[in-house]
Amino acid sequence: MERIRKCEAGGRDGMRKRRRHVWMGMILFSLLHSSISPSFAQDTTRQAAEPCYRCRLRNLLIAETVVYGTTIYGLSRAWYDNPLTNFHFFNDNREWLQIDKVGHMVTAYQIARVSAQAYRWAGLSDRKAAMYAGLTGLIFQTPIEILDGFSPEYGFSVGDMIANMAGPALYTGQYLAWGELRIQPKFSFHNTALAKVRPNLLGSSWNERWLKDYNGQTYWLSINPSTFARRDSKLPKWLNIAVGYGIQDMVAAETSKSIELGYRPYRQYFLSLDIDFTRIPTRKKGLKTLFFLLNTLKMPAPTLEYNGRNGFQFHALYF
Known part of the structure; x- marks a missing residue:
């Protein structure tokens, strides 16, 4: 400490x-x-x-x-x-x-x-x-x-x-x-215990942590398979496959400094399902607005993770 x-x-x-x-x-x-x-x-x-x-x-x-x-x-x-x-x-x-x-x-x-x-x-x-x-x-x-x-x-x-x-x-x-x-970048966030280690750097409240704590952020490329398939494909047009990237145990900007503080930083890679809300048919303008905004975020879903420390891990619901 x-x-x-x-x-x-x-x-x-x-x-x-x-x-x-x-x-x-x-x-x-x-x-x-x-x-x-x-x-x-x-x-x-x-x-x-x-x-x-x-x-x-x-x-x-x-x-x-x-x-x-x-x-x-x-x-x-x-x-x-x-x-x-x-x-x-x-x-x-x-x-x-x-x-x-x-x-x-x-x-x-x-x-x-x-x-x-x-x-x-x-x-x-x-x-x-x-x-x-x-x-x-x-x-x-x-x-x-x-x-x-x-x-x-x-x-x-x-x-x-x-x-x-x-x-x-x-x-x-x-x-x-x-x-x-066909490919849309998206964002998701969850709280991590690391923010309590360095609250000045990683955030002292949830309102700060979603922005400051990179350990809780995941960035995704959400890909729509139906747009790459044949026109007569039965794939749901709203169903996406998402690949994500995150990091863990970074309590400082530099890896070496995080190691000095007793942590072992590593990268995380994810494979998950997602929803393309803009491909859900609706005539209601309010829903169109909501769907447009929701497409900024990766939806919680079952997720497969791989990282160099723990290998493969499965999350029943990851955000």
């Missing part, structure tokens, strides 16, 4: 930068969500009396620009304590067994997904909406990385930037290749 207390007292331990990035991404995501939430309840098919889609698109782009510019300015003033200096790099690719990079990818993907729904509401085709959304997902994250490059406390992370590009690319690429989403 003495070693843990010393570690708590010293250094940013890689978390402040990670937590700040996730917070900024989530705040920007929420603002974008609130600005386009009417689109979730809209049927994307054109009605007999068509609205002015050009007006919708123009107003949407103006709203996104204003909200994003104002938010970036405000958050940059709030988070960057010291005056900006010369641009420099910071290599954090070895931290947290790279799960934070996966988080960057998933956040950027979800921003693109929400943006695409807004662009469809503004009258764009699925293909054009996906292309605009890919740019939006990238643009929403890039200035944060650039500001980091000029901050003496942080630095530009090439790993973060690659992850920020991968998320929108995964979204847009699927529409360009298949005209639909």
Whole structure:
């Protein structure tokens, strides 16, 4: 415990930068969500009396620009304590067994997904909406990385930037290749006992832990088999297969420091079932909105885990 207390007292331990990035991404995501939430309840098919889609698109782009510019300015003033200096790099690719990079990818993907729904509401085709959304997902994250490059406390992370590009690319690429989403990144979280070991770093309450405790986070790629099968396939269109990635026993950003504190960090790999809620037929706009939002999360289901320490393990219900 003495070693843990010393570690708590010293250094940013890689978390402040990670937590700040996730917070900024989530705040920007929420603002974008609130600005386009009417689109979730809209049927994307054109009605007999068509609205002015050009007006919708123009107003949407103006709203996104204003909200994003104002938010970036405000958050940059709030988070960057010291005056900006010369641009420099910071290599954090070895931290947290790279799960934070996966988080960057998933956040950027979800921003693109929400943006695409807004662009469809503004009258764009699925293909054009996906292309605009890919740019939006990238643009929403890039200035944060650039500001980091000029901050003496942080630095530009090439790993973060690659992850920020991968998320929108995964979204847009699927529409360009298949005209639909067949593979969707998702998120799940459960409480772990490790948060009590270092509450300042991993969270002292559930509201903090879902964001700070990487040991409880799992990131998934949820794949829809029916979209790859023949058209006459009897596979349920809503049933997905999910592969996941998690980490365990990381009580510090660096593996070596976690080992010094008496833990043996390891990676976890998962295979599970999932639900694609957007493929459940419904005409109710409220349910469409709910299903769209639920598709951000991996649903609890029987799960097979493999890790280098314990080998294969089966969970009757894992989230």
